[in-house]
Amino acid sequence: MKKILTISMILLLAAGFVWAAGEKEEAAAPAAAVAEEAFTVTEWEVPFLNCLTGPIASIGEYLQWGAERAAWEINQAGGINGVPVKVTGIDTAMSPETGTVEMAKLTETALVAMGPVPEPVIMAAMPIAVRSGLYSFTATTSFEYAEKFFPWSISWFSPTDEKLPPVVTAWAKKSPDIKNVVQFVENYGAWPGMAAAHVIGLEAAGVNVLDQIDVPSDAVAFGPLVVKALAENPDGIVFAANAEKVAKIILELQSRGWEDNSKLLVFSSADDGALYTTGGDNLNGVMIYNYVDPGLDTPRWQEFREAFKADHEGMEPFSLSPNYYDAVYMIKEAIENTGVTGDPSKLKEERILIRDYCNNVQNFQGLFFDWSNKDGVPLDKPLFLFQIENGQKVLVEKVIPSNK
């Protein structure tokens, strides 16, 4: 037995050397041989590294729905250059390890990719995309994550410390009697950075930030946190935490006598179904900001909205649902305007064409508004300040941060 084991180990070691001799960390070269005839693509496949199972599966489903809706619309209108487009959802289940292997697979054949979602998978998988020269639409993460992988990623948002302060300033100015504010902050991903940007906006409005109340990620009871906040005697409160936690904190505040909901501001990342289902009518009057205006009255948005509601038992679209819808349309525009053929022998060059086009797209017609990019960063996207009434967001003010 010992001899067999020793020999096995030596053989394994030798095999290891052989593997190492042949191993590559870079992506394999495109597999197809050069065709003698002109290549004709039969389908544009756009892979989407998403979370279709696991803790954020519901969000993943909304994002997937948006992307597939765009593909359906494009195909109804004749496809991209007459060729149908297909969005393929690839489930990473929020596993960084699965994300790396799935991204590694994509680097061999994909013309362009969407995702990954969310940040842990972005961190694990995007370095592979960068090393392999695969452009991927990281359309639901903050600028601070996307910029680490430029130019092989694209940011759907401007730098946090430029885009957020104006909308928070606008909120503070709506209630001039707000002099002192506390902020509830959950320590996750880009949220502390967003909280810091809120402080910039508050200080610009002449408001004093009394304290930051840390919300533990595993908190289930919020009484002590609320007591601590109220002990500071704030005039207003800002929330940068998970949606369900924000709703529960607001309920706790109201149970302890907080009356003026207009002096409560919720950040965009908490604007999802859990906020409204947990908070219910107790959220009436609460202020919230986000990047899209669901009250927009355009045929395109109303069709999207009605189709979403039909497929989701009447639920309004989640605020990030349009992001990958717009991403698919941007890919369509890039392919049509750059002459991309989908020929595997030109994979490397055509990836760069799509990348450069999208990173500097001009006047892209998104679902909600038009915008332009410069080096992967949007220049003129607005933010919207709303007031919640009966589970709906009513537009209060549109704010356009300037970062040109």
Added chain:
Amino acid sequence: MSLPLYYYLAITSIYILMTWALYLPYRVAHLHFMVVANMAISGYFGGYAATQWGWPFGLALLVGIAIGAFISFLVSFGIGDAPTFAVVIVGFTFIYITKTAIENWDVIGGTMGMFGIPVVKNLLLYVYIFVLITGFFIYRFDNSRLGRAASAKFVDRDLATSFGVNTKYLGMFLQTWAGAIGGACGVFYAFLMNSLFPDFFTFHIIGTTMTMLFLGGYTTLWGPLLAAPILWGLPLILPTGVASWKQIIYGIILIVILLLRPEGAVTRKFLRKLQVKLKLVKMA
């Protein structure tokens, strides 16, 4: 070698090592989840040393192993001979403390994470050499007096003590060794992913490695070698519609194995039978 195969093999090796890091303390009935905290601490250390101090991978690995061993050694003074439940609680606590410390320490990236850890050529070779060396030493341990002492303690602590086994020192030794392996895994993981995020090192590693340990077999080192590539690789090759059911598939496999073979797929009895058959074949 194709890139997907490279990452599949690399992550398999890390899961093999982490499962062995659980296997060793479990030889004395300790579920020593602190190895996940060791992985996080050494991983972040290795990443920071490489990005800020320009340390080469080898040096980061050696120091990462030493850090993992040292922290586990210190903690083992308290839990080297503790009941299993206490060891579990300490492990969970350390994971929480480590994650909180990482999230609140901006110098190592905080909640944003750490970016730009350099690529290491031949990382796959290095990690499999480490797997071979670790496997060799675990094999020697299992077939030594220490291994037999561990088995005695697993069955009955008092009986083992009556045979002269120093159960505390044995527990400390195994926990320290497991910490060293956990630390190595952290450094390998950091240089493989080239970035780190606090959520990389949480309870999902415990769930996955526990499944590998108990499905593969917790009485021999061969169980993880069999279970890791299969359990980790299975969802990657299944069709998307089936892969989304992987948690249910894992659960069913776990239940079936625990009912039919409670000690896991590869047991000592199975190995002895295999050994006998091989001898018969040799004699024939």
